[in-house]
Amino acid sequence: MARMTSGDSRPVPERLLAVATRLFADRGFDRTSVQEIVEAAGVTKGALYHYFGSKDDLLHEIYARLLRVQQERLDRYASLDAPVEQRLREAAADVVVTTIANHDDALIFFRSMHMLGPQKLKEVRAERRRYHERFRGLIEEGQAAGVFSAATPADLVVDYHFGAVHHLGSWYRPDGPLSAREVADHLADLLLRALRP
Amino acid sequence: MARMTSGDSRPVPERLLAVATRLFADRGFDRTSVQEIVEAAGVTKGALYHYFGSKDDLLHEIYARLLRVQQERLDRYASLDAPVEQRLREAAADVVVTTIANHDDALIFFRSMHMLGPQKLKEVRAERRRYHERFRGLIEEGQAAGVFSAATPADLVVDYHFGAVHHLGSWYRPDGPLSAREVADHLADLLLRALRP
Amino acid sequence: MARMTSGDSRPVPERLLAVATRLFADRGFDRTSVQEIVEAAGVTKGALYHYFGSKDDLLHEIYARLLRVQQERLDRYASLDAPVEQRLREAAADVVVTTIANHDDALIFFRSMHMLGPQKLKEVRAERRRYHERFRGLIEEGQAAGVFSAATPADLVVDYHFGAVHHLGSWYRPDGPLSAREVADHLADLLLRALRP
Amino acid sequence: MARMTSGDSRPVPERLLAVATRLFADRGFDRTSVQEIVEAAGVTKGALYHYFGSKDDLLHEIYARLLRVQQERLDRYASLDAPVEQRLREAAADVVVTTIANHDDALIFFRSMHMLGPQKLKEVRAERRRYHERFRGLIEEGQAAGVFSAATPADLVVDYHFGAVHHLGSWYRPDGPLSAREVADHLADLLLRALRP
DNA sequence: AATGAATGAGAATTCATTCAT
DNA sequence: AATGAATGAATTCTCATTCAT
Structure with missing residues (x-):
């Protein structure tokens, strides 16, 4: 639904990690939702949980x-x-x-x-x-x-x-x-x- | 279910602050719920919001x-x-x-x-x-x-x-x-x- | 949002139990979602969890x-x-x-x-x-x-x-x-x- | 992580059925995920959907x-x-x-x-x-x-x-x-x- | 015959806060 | 001064299924 046709072509798990790092640093771990991470990375929640257990x-x-x-x-x-x-x-x-x-x-x-x-x-x-x-x-x-x-x-x-x-x-x-x-x-x-x- | 007679006789706001301090230090601010605070202090949510705006x-x-x-x-x-x-x-x-x-x-x-x-x-x-x-x-x-x-x-x-x-x-x-x-x-x-x- | 101004005036927990019983019998426990229960009872999820732990x-x-x-x-x-x-x-x-x-x-x-x-x-x-x-x-x-x-x-x-x-x-x-x-x-x-x- | 070499040499569909039977009996149908079945059978989801429609x-x-x-x-x-x-x-x-x-x-x-x-x-x-x-x-x-x-x-x-x-x-x-x-x-x-x- | 990445919808539960009493 | 029922929005996580390879 979001999917802003990300120009980022790095592999999905790497992209997720980069995005999560930035967001965790910005707002703190607890204040960053999984939803925000996947939206910023341009993937779905399922994809995140495919690569990371939690x-x-x-x-x-x-x-x-x-x-x-x-x-x-x-x-x-x-x-x-x-x-x-x-x-x-x-x-x-x-x-x-x-x-x-x-x-x-x-x-x-x-x-x-x-x-x-x-x-x-x-x-x-x-x-x-x-x-x-x-x-x-x-x-x-x-x-x-x-x-x-x-x-x-x-x-x-x-x-x-x-x-x-x-x-x-x-x-x-x-x-x-x-x-x-x-x-x-x-x-x-x-x-x-x-x-x- | 609720604590009936608290052994602690300090004024309610003071007690709330003491309890919140301990809990925030233990589990972190985001991981401590208002419910936990009031339970540990032996009062209800209404009481907390009576003394503290948020x-x-x-x-x-x-x-x-x-x-x-x-x-x-x-x-x-x-x-x-x-x-x-x-x-x-x-x-x-x-x-x-x-x-x-x-x-x-x-x-x-x-x-x-x-x-x-x-x-x-x-x-x-x-x-x-x-x-x-x-x-x-x-x-x-x-x-x-x-x-x-x-x-x-x-x-x-x-x-x-x-x-x-x-x-x-x-x-x-x-x-x-x-x-x-x-x-x-x-x-x-x-x-x-x-x-x- | 749903809230069909239920004509049922029994106390909320009783109403929830009645609705849940009917739905569990109809579709099975696992196939009945909490959402369905609260909608049928005309209350919100918060209300359900106020009365029942799970x-x-x-x-x-x-x-x-x-x-x-x-x-x-x-x-x-x-x-x-x-x-x-x-x-x-x-x-x-x-x-x-x-x-x-x-x-x-x-x-x-x-x-x-x-x-x-x-x-x-x-x-x-x-x-x-x-x-x-x-x-x-x-x-x-x-x-x-x-x-x-x-x-x-x-x-x-x-x-x-x-x-x-x-x-x-x-x-x-x-x-x-x-x-x-x-x-x-x-x-x-x-x-x-x-x-x- | 996945089972590399299954000791079970029965044909895949038969193995899937046997594993599913055991799991369904143990935890119930709704509580058994397709993932669990394929893991226990030592195959992947694709294989299951190759043999069974759903x-x-x-x-x-x-x-x-x-x-x-x-x-x-x-x-x-x-x-x-x-x-x-x-x-x-x-x-x-x-x-x-x-x-x-x-x-x-x-x-x-x-x-x-x-x-x-x-x-x-x-x-x-x-x-x-x-x-x-x-x-x-x-x-x-x-x-x-x-x-x-x-x-x-x-x-x-x-x-x-x-x-x-x-x-x-x-x-x-x-x-x-x-x-x-x-x-x-x-x-x-x-x-x-x-x-x- | 089989893989495994990816989806999209939906699951249960939590929570800060409000408000009539 | 204090209660506790109720809200509504957000949270993490799960899952059956699809599809390009």
């Missing part, structure tokens, strides 16, 4: 996509052959850049994660923990080597930095005065300065 | 309450007669302590603020900005005086710290290894260390 | 009503002060008469009982068993006294008779050649004849 | 199969060269045995017959009537010969016995204390005893 599945898919990207990038930075300060600085800045680059995904993540069913929530949390631990490992490594202050437990430092990362969704605007790279450098700098012995 | 009003009231408390406390710390490092450190720690003490309010704030109608959202954002600016003022004062590094724009520093504060709701557990005061001291310490010239 | 509740209410009537009547006949042959004959005939009188309820019962959720199904089955056992008691009493043949286990005899009773819904028509009373007498007669020593 | 067709096929079997057996027993009491007793017992042997088919028959479309319902009812009439013929023959009591109209007697037969699905369990044959003998015995002059 509205929650869509949400979970968005998370999984973001987690995959970030975990992979962190792993790469963490295993570089470089001094730990440099590896931490680059990883800390990179997560800012990719969070800004995937602004919608990240916003949805931080706002709507608790809306997942218990089963999927557990999965996501487990993945999140792996990420956290890898990051913490870098800090502990620097503390052990004496290049970072050990005044603050590494766990807290990770939460400090990721608090700032999560918060980006609330204030960063691409058309603001600072580029993503500049913000990333500043935030990484704050982290490293806080860790000076 | 479900949104409840949410707004929760925000206003938290904002009032935090603004008042920040004002107090900022105008102490003490060196700026000390005033900033105490303000930075205090917001952590009160955020943890009002855990439910804070969680609702960060998760559900965007669910307010545009009118009330504007009000809340204006108040929030006042708060942010007062905090930023402290940092700028220290930068001007040369006791804080000016390497990072004060705005960004504020967002860095408040990112961590918002994030508390995601990980802090009262029964964890650190007391609220300890976390507050650590986070204030990280902030001050990051600002060392 | 569509299943409606079904269960119909069962409970029939079970109450039949159990009560059986108890009355079984405890008369009369020879066991007479008590059994009257009880056996009475269940035929009330099954025909509550034709719709009975039809729904036999066709749709298995559609109840497991919890309510258990309740209904327990009540049904009580009924069965009371009836069986009469037969056993007569067998012990030697007035009924003991060639067939009493349980089987009960199932034989109630098979016929259930089956009434499939063939009895009020405008047929036999009145409810006549059918009842014939069926009770067949039972008693089968039990002659 | 879901209703499956139901009708199940009926037809049962009716064929029972009509054929009744015809055989009714035309034996033996006294009418013996022919009736054997026919009455046999329908019990075959009903138990085809438990699922019979359950579906009695519960879901009214869900057939009007056209197919007519066919099935016509077949059913033929069956009923043949059985009634035996009773009338006995009544005319004076070996059966004519106190009850033959029609009613048929319905009495078939009520019990239909009812089997509600209570008979293969792992219960009585074998199918024992139940059959008891029920036939009750019928013959009820018909004693």
Whole structure:
């Protein structure tokens, strides 16, 4: 009935995911109806449920996509052959850049994660923990080597930095005065300065 | 079916607000029905609508309450007669302590603020900005005086710290290894260390 | 929208139950939509769900009503002060008469009982068993006294008779050649004849 | 996700029918989706619609199969060269045995017959009537010969016995204390005893 | 002989809110 | 100050069936 002869020729499931991401970021998960999603994607509800088991599945898919990207990038930075300060600085800045680059995904993540069913929530949390631990490992490594202050437990430092990362969704605007790279450098700098012995 | 004699003798509107706060924090604003609120408070819907114009009003009231408390406390710390490092450190720690003490309010704030109608959202954002600016003022004062590094724009520093504060709701557990005061001291310490010239 | 200014002034829940009974008997439980029920009752869906927790509740209410009537009547006949042959004959005939009188309820019962959720199904089955056992008691009493043949286990005899009773819904028509009373007498007669020593 | 290699090597249509029978008996016709049937049979929807015109067709096929079997057996027993009491007793017992042997088919028959479309319902009812009439013929023959009591109209007697037969699905369990044959003998015995002059 | 993407209509249920009392 | 019946619109999800391949 709607079907605005969408010019978008990407495969249906991909289109649905893209549309859902935008809408979830705009209005929130609970405030976005399946009807709105399928109308915006130019398909019918049946098509959506052909590819996704539920509205929650869509949400979970968005998370999984973001987690995959970030975990992979962190792993790469963490295993570089470089001094730990440099590896931490680059990883800390990179997560800012990719969070800004995937602004919608990240916003949805931080706002709507608790809306997942218990089963999927557990999965996501487990993945999140792996990420956290890898990051913490870098800090502990620097503390052990004496290049970072050990005044603050590494766990807290990770939460400090990721608090700032999560918060980006609330204030960063691409058309603001600072580029993503500049913000990333500043935030990484704050982290490293806080860790000076 | 309905609760006949509530053990809670606080005035009805207060009771409603307390119950709504707990439920919104637990399941989220959209996932909490007016029915659930009135059942948990042991009153009927008519009573709720007698005191509050709408479900949104409840949410707004929760925000206003938290904002009032935090603004008042920040004002107090900022105008102490003490060196700026000390005033900033105490303000930075205090917001952590009160955020943890009002855990439910804070969680609702960060998760559900965007669910307010545009009118009330504007009000809340204006108040929030006042708060942010007062905090930023402290940092700028220290930068001007040369006791804080000016390497990072004060705005960004504020967002860095408040990112961590918002994030508390995601990980802090009262029964964890650190007391609220300890976390507050650590986070204030990280902030001050990051600002060392 | 529909609201045909129903001339029916009975209380809403009673009206809903009456309408649902007719429709469930006509088309079957699964083939009757909540929409059809509320339209026929001249109310909205909200009203239905105000009084009944679910569509299943409606079904269960119909069962409970029939079970109450039949159990009560059986108890009355079984405890008369009369020879066991007479008590059994009257009880056996009475269940035929009330099954025909509550034709719709009975039809729904036999066709749709298995559609109840497991919890309510258990309740209904327990009540049904009580009924069965009371009836069986009469037969056993007569067998012990030697007035009924003991060639067939009493349980089987009960199932034989109630098979016929259930089956009434499939063939009895009020405008047929036999009145409810006549059918009842014939069926009770067949039972008693089968039990002659 | 789908069953790759079905251990069942029967022809597809036969497999579909077997699976549908089991599912319809378990959950009821309306509560069984075509999707469930094809998944359980290890084929796709296209395959089902290749062999059967509709879901209703499956139901009708199940009926037809049962009716064929029972009509054929009744015809055989009714035309034996033996006294009418013996022919009736054997026919009455046999329908019990075959009903138990085809438990699922019979359950579906009695519960879901009214869900057939009007056209197919007519066919099935016509077949059913033929069956009923043949059985009634035996009773009338006995009544005319004076070996059966004519106190009850033959029609009613048929319905009495078939009520019990239909009812089997509600209570008979293969792992219960009585074998199918024992139940059959008891029920036939009750019928013959009820018909004693 | 069989696939599987897609449809379109309809299912039960929920919910914030109103209003006569 | 408070009740509770009633609304009406929206919600997620299901399903039998079709059809190009």
